[in-house]
Amino acid sequence: MRGVRQSRAILDLADGFAANPAESRMRWVALRYGLPVPLCQYELWVDGQQYFTDNLWIVDGPDGPRPVVAEFDGALKYCGAEGAAAVVREKKREDAIRRRHRAEFARLTWPTLQRPDAAFREMLEAFPPGTVPVLQPRPELEPRRPRRGARTRS
Template identity: 40%
Template sequence: MNEEIHTAAIRRITRILATMRAPGSPVRAMHSANRAEAPAPPPALDITHTDGEALSRHVAQGRIERLGRSLYIERRDATAGGDHEQYEQSILREVRRVLENGCGSAWFSHSTAALLHGAWTYRMPRLVHVTHAVNPHVDSDEASIVRRHHTSLPQRDRDQVGGVPVTTKERTLVDCVRTLPTAAALVVCDSLFRGGADPREVDRLMSTSKGKRGIVQARRILELCDPRAGSPGESVARLAAVDAGLPRPECQIEAPTRSGSYYVDLGWEDLKVAVEFDGDVKYSGGEYGDPEAARRAELARQRALEREGWIVIRVRWEDLADLDELGARVRAAYWAALWRRRAA
């Protein structure tokens, strides 16, 4: 029975991906990598002809950063990007350190591989995962954030991204949905399927993982997965709705209005309930255009939807800090729409 649960979820995900790939599909453009470029570990600087005094001066000036013996990188200011950018840069620095110390028969895995594959990440534990095919030798001064795993890793589960050894997208996905916190696991699952993970291979790995730690959570994450999610926030909002006792919402619902058709992020078409996630990026200016114009367009969109009877719940990043409260908001709108339909 348990195998049937994950297989049914895989079939549903396969159908969604086929729809996304179909010529003329309005969501075809969404079937792509999640970032323009996958994050890469910073390159090690060539210090062959640099004396120790100069290196110390550059470190003191904040131009370069020492990661270990004879290992330096250019310092990058990640503070402007907030906590998430700082998290990613700290992981990538440690990846470089592990690479320079020698990987041997080892591949970056779990959440670290997800990041290197270019997947979205959300509130990840600050850990660098390395999976070894042989029992690893661990240096006594190794950073405490490195987690080493010793397990069989067949050739078909091995890959490279930019020359960096990683587990395949499919193996990474299964490792993540088994071991990450629920919200983080769902974000990675949506993202890796969206970025090209093969559902058939995930199906195989799930079947061979029967009885492993976290497999029950993994099955649930696959049941909730939807590669059409347009951002990590949409994935987490979907989780909040389901945890509030609601049916799994659909993603990218076409909503015709007198002003034209819109696609709402997620919701329930039969009840005309829409959950719209407002990421800060659309209001950030630059390549995204005038922020005020973006806000006006968003307001016009909402009014057009409401004229057609839609209830629109707007969600921002700060709302994700309390998923119970967010779920209660969505549940209240869902029940209001349900009573409205019954009273009609």
């Protein structure tokens, strides 16, 4: 049966905690290119305030474990009358997490996620020197190509 291997891989790596399709796509990019399975909606506390990250890896650096966070920045969150306040809240949130947990961040947008190579590079660049994990690409997560001569829907 066509697609069974790919379907099994997707189901094995799926996570029901993604808050939106962009977070799922970000996770797919990370896994497709070989990053370890990220923790989804990981809870971090700073000064009594609870925060959740979209995708997170904990890496061992020379000065102990630290988080690498991949966050999706959807334009909708920053639009309208509350847009400026949302930008300020997000900046304070990221600064607090960086300060308390020594976290590194990759912030991705839809245009970047539409270019998986670029999205992967941005995530990879967030890993501090010496903490980049060994990559294990998952070819079963590659997009399926239409069969030669197959009809496509229009």
